[in-house]
Amino acid sequence: MGAAATRAIYTIWLRDVKRFFRERSRILGMLLQPILFLVLVGNGIASSFQMAGAPAGFNYLEFMFPGIVGMTVLFSSVFSAMSVVWDREFGFLKEVVVAPVPRWTLAIGKALGGSTTAMIQGAIILIVAPLAGISLSLATVLKILVLLFVISLALASLGLVIAANLSSMEGFQIIMNFLIMPMFFLSGALFPLKNVATWMAVLTKIDPLTYGVDALRHVFYGQSALGSLLIQFPILTDLAVVILIGAVLLTAATVSFNRTA
Amino acid sequence: MAVIEVHDLQRRFGSVQAVRGVNFEVKEGEIFAFLGPNGAGKSTTISMLATLLHPTAGTAKVAGFDIVREPDRVRHSIGIVFQDPTLDDRLTAEENLQFHALLYNVDSRIVKERVPKLLEMVELLDRRKSLVRTFSGGMKRRLEIARGLLHHPKVLFLDEPTIGLDPQTRARIWEYVRGLRDQEGITVFMTTHYMDEAEVCDRIAVIDHGQIVALGTPSELKALVGGDVITLAANDQEKARQFIAAQYGEPIVTPSGLQFEVTGGETIIPELVARCPTPVRAISLRKPTLDDVFLKLTGREIRDEPPQNHRPRMARIHGGR
Missing domain, CATH: 3.40.50.300 (P-loop containing nucleotide triphosphate hydrolases)
Incomplete structure (x- = not known):
């Protein structure tokens, strides 16, 4: 990768990060949503939900928390990657496209920018972990951050592939309702996937977020009894799937940006 | 260079x-x-x-x-x-x-x-x-x-x-x-x-x-128009058009009247008004602008919607290169 490409990627990444810290209302909105989920949906379900084989003193919120972190990075990374559609509509994309830098750098820069900001948002959610009765060591937090970055990169790449094939922001709602929301519901963020019907189990297995959330639970619960009850796949399987899907999507994004942008 | x-x-x-x-x-x-x-x-x-x-x-x-x-x-x-x-x-x-x-x-x-x-x-x-x-x-x-x-x-x-x-x-x-x-x-x-x-x-x-x-x-292009531009509005536009066409060449019909080019426009106006077969309602004289150049080259004003199947006339002062 040449110096020009590296600089271009850095520029596009920096722009996303700068804009992120500037839009405080957006940050606030994106933080309130998971907290709302946790406090209202979480407590509501916790009051009537009983998991088979759960150890004494099991708290649904403890189960839900990694899922909510997953939800945060899902919405944040897909949304920020899809903002490239706005850039196309309102012109900034053209400034990059006429610059003496390869077009694919735009995809990489956007993917890195989207995953950085998503990771930061996921990290901020960790502050309310005590609300769910979870305490995290520094080492665990660092592991979670690395994991969030990897998951976000895959999800941001997904957002870019969608954006490259979307001519205007009008398709955004459809994508949200028919792709992103189902990805969230099927990921095991809100309920364990072990006993769902076969058709649904199939869908959960093709949802990349399932592996991301599962990996998060590995890190959150470690070797505890809760872990062996709630974790679906070995951590290596989770990581391999997320990284593989991420690599495929990122490649697809760079190819389609080279073609369309 | x-x-x-x-x-x-x-x-x-x-x-x-x-x-x-x-x-x-x-x-x-x-x-x-x-x-x-x-x-x-x-x-x-x-x-x-x-x-x-x-x-x-x-x-x-x-x-x-x-x-x-x-x-x-x-x-x-x-x-x-x-x-x-x-x-x-x-x-x-x-x-x-x-x-x-x-x-x-x-x-x-x-x-x-x-x-x-x-x-x-x-x-x-x-x-x-x-x-x-x-x-x-x-x-x-x-x-x-x-x-x-x-x-x-x-x-x-x-x-x-x-x-x-x-x-x-x-x-x-x-x-x-x-x-x-x-x-x-x-x-x-x-x-x-x-x-x-x-x-x-x-x-x-x-x-x-x-x-x-x-x-x-710009001056080379304006020279294409040749002389002064006269715009004339008359009661009977068709009669006026025939008269102008016979005397000074076919005029272009514009919203403000019939437009044509002459040399020495100041001296022509009195004679034109006197001899026109239909009463002249308004007449104006001006030096050519690029609007006139465009009108002359394409038969349209620049803000007009382009008509279908229009073929532009070629008039190159000195070739593109």
Whole structure:
């Protein structure tokens, strides 16, 4: 990768990060949503939900928390990657496209920018972990951050592939309702996937977020009894799937940006 | 020395031939304008020269580099301001310039020295820390011009640089453009459909339906019209038309009356009014403008919608090249 490409990627990444810290209302909105989920949906379900084989003193919120972190990075990374559609509509994309830098750098820069900001948002959610009765060591937090970055990169790449094939922001709602929301519901963020019907189990297995959330639970619960009850796949399987899907999507994004942008 | 050389450049979109083989050269330090109505092929040509669009046929060189084979070198040598702003309005004026410098690999010491100078030139120095979303249309355009100059381009492309701006702002932007040419020796290639704007350029290519129909200095183009332009409105337009056609040549029908060209118009008017077979309601005489040139070359006024299947007449002063 040449110096020009590296600089271009850095520029596009920096722009996303700068804009992120500037839009405080957006940050606030994106933080309130998971907290709302946790406090209202979480407590509501916790009051009537009983998991088979759960150890004494099991708290649904403890189960839900990694899922909510997953939800945060899902919405944040897909949304920020899809903002490239706005850039196309309102012109900034053209400034990059006429610059003496390869077009694919735009995809990489956007993917890195989207995953950085998503990771930061996921990290901020960790502050309310005590609300769910979870305490995290520094080492665990660092592991979670690395994991969030990897998951976000895959999800941001997904957002870019969608954006490259979307001519205007009008398709955004459809994508949200028919792709992103189902990805969230099927990921095991809100309920364990072990006993769902076969058709649904199939869908959960093709949802990349399932592996991301599962990996998060590995890190959150470690070797505890809760872990062996709630974790679906070995951590290596989770990581391999997320990284593989991420690599495929990122490649697809760079190819389609080279073609369309 | 030619800084832009265009040879039989063509571009087709599906079955539509947007640019039908244009030839021209732009000299270093020149302000060169493409003048024509919307849809004439001006923006398509700029896009090809800026390496955003591949030509279907033909070749072009910008700053000595081939637009198809050496796009990165062309891109380093040009600055471009599009019709619609391409700024990031959530960033400050200064940040927009800094990002541009990063993309174009401008040395950071040069950026430090040049950014305040450019912002001062476009009178935005005191607003450098403001978010671009708080800027007016004219301020955005000025900032874009400053940004387009940051990497020391040889050629500055301006696509309808003053469209949608108020007259004062338009005049200011023109001041900058001329100042640039005088101080930095930069070549300016612009498109416009404002006649008064084309008037102050060094040379103009009149473009219609994807072809250059005339090319020359403003005075050379106006000489095409020949003499003075008389517009006459009469009670019976048909009678007046026959009379004028017999005496001075076939007039062009415009909303304000019948228009035709004469030499020594001042002496002709009294005789014309006296001998016209139908009462004259209004008559005016003026020196030719580029509007008249366009009307004469294409049979239409520039703001008109282009009629279907219209074939432009060719009238080249000195060939495109």
